[in-house]
Amino acid sequence: xxxxxxxxxxxxxxxxxxxxxxxxxxxxxxxxxxxxxxxxxxxxxxxxxxxxxxxxxxxxxxxxxxxxxxxxxxxxxxxxxxxxxxxxxxxxxxxxxxxxxxxxxxxxxxxxxxxxxxxxxxxxxxxxxxxxxxxxxxxxxxxxxxxxxxxxxxxxxxxxxxxxxxxxxxxxxxxxxxxxxxxxxxxxxxxxxxxx
DNA sequence: CGAGTTTGACCTGCGC
DNA sequence: GCGCAGGTCAAACTCG
Numbered sequence: 718x719x720x721x722x723x724x725x726x727x728x729x730x731x732x733x734x735x736x737x738x739x740x741x742x743x744x745x746x747x748x749x750x751x752x753x754x755x756x757x758x759x760x761x762x763x764x765x766x767x768x769x770x771x772x773x774x775x776x777x778x779x780x781x782x783x784x785x786x787x788x789x790x791x792x793x794x795x796x797x798x799x800x801x802x803x804x805x806x807x808x809x810x811x812x813x814x815x816x817x818x819x820x821x822x823x824x825x826x827x828x829x830x831x832x833x834x835x836x837x838x839x840x841x842x843x844x845x846x847x848x849x850x851x852x853x854x855x856x857x858x859x860x861x862x863x864x865x866x867x868x869x870x871x872x873x874x875x876x877x878x879x880x881x882x883x884x885x886x887x888x889x890x891x892x893x894x895x896x897x898x899x900x901x902x903x904x905x906x907x908x909x910x911x912x913x
Numbered sequence: 914c915g916a917g918t919t920t921g922a923c924c925t926g927c928g929c
Numbered sequence: 930g931c932g933c934a935g936g937t938c939a940a941a942c943t944c945g
Contacts, residue, residue, distance in 0.1 A: 825916085825917060825918085826917075826918055826919080827918090827936095827937070827938075827939095828919095828920090828936065828937060828938080829918090829919075829920075830934090830935065830936070830937095832934085832935080833933085833934060833935085839935085839936095841936070841937075845916085845917080854936095914945105915944105915945095916943105916944090916945090917942105917943085917944080917945100918941100918942080918943070918944095919940100919941085919942070919943090920939100920940095920941090920942100921938105921939100921940095921941105922937100922938085922939090922940105923936105923937085923938075923939100924935105924936085924937080924938090925934105925935090925936085925937100926933105926934090926935090926936105927932105927933090927934090927935105928931105928932095928933085928934105929930105929931090929932090929933105
């Protein structure tokens with residue numbers, strides 16, 4: 718993984734661990750750590766999480782890159798492509814016992830698939846905020862099931878609900894600190910408020 | 914009762 | 930053209 722340190726500027730309200738914290742060979746204390754992250758965007762088609770997580774070539778990348786493909790596509794097919802063309806993709810790998818990271822957004826699970834060559838199923842989530850088309854895929858690393866590979870696709874068109882919480886915290890100081898950065902769902906020790 | 918999850922079916926693209 | 934694999938849909942189900 719060589720493209721570390723390229724946080725996606727379009728990924729709203731998403732914070733990144735600094736490079737020196739990214740070392741998946743030195744996990745010691747925390748039950749969760751960000752180990753790797755990848756940025757996929759229209760200008761770097763070579764970086765595809767499928768290439769990262771498997772040897773198989775995926776079709777979704779082509780779908781994103783190619784706005785209009787064959788032309789002989791059905792309306793439904795076009796709809797699919799439109800849905801896919803929601804923005805950038807960003808994948809990262811974390812060491813965590815929990816699969817679902819609480820990144821501050823509200824996700825709705827819409828599918829689950831067993832993946833070939835992987836004992837672990839892949840889960841599909843959509844942002845449940847109305848009008849937001851961001852999706853994410855969550856699956857365990859096939860080579861080391863203690864790692865979770867999360868792939869985000871698209872850009873949120875709204876603020877993270879936890880930003881509201883942060884705002885509320887600053888002004889009311891009553892709500893429990895709800896760190897919205899990468900953290901396991903049930904974690905009670907979020908990284909200290911990351912918003913400056 | 915509404916929101917979220919589960920899960921089997923369906924659709925599409927790709928490789929052979 | 931066929932089969933496989935990945936991704937999505939949607940009805941049924943669960944939970945608060």
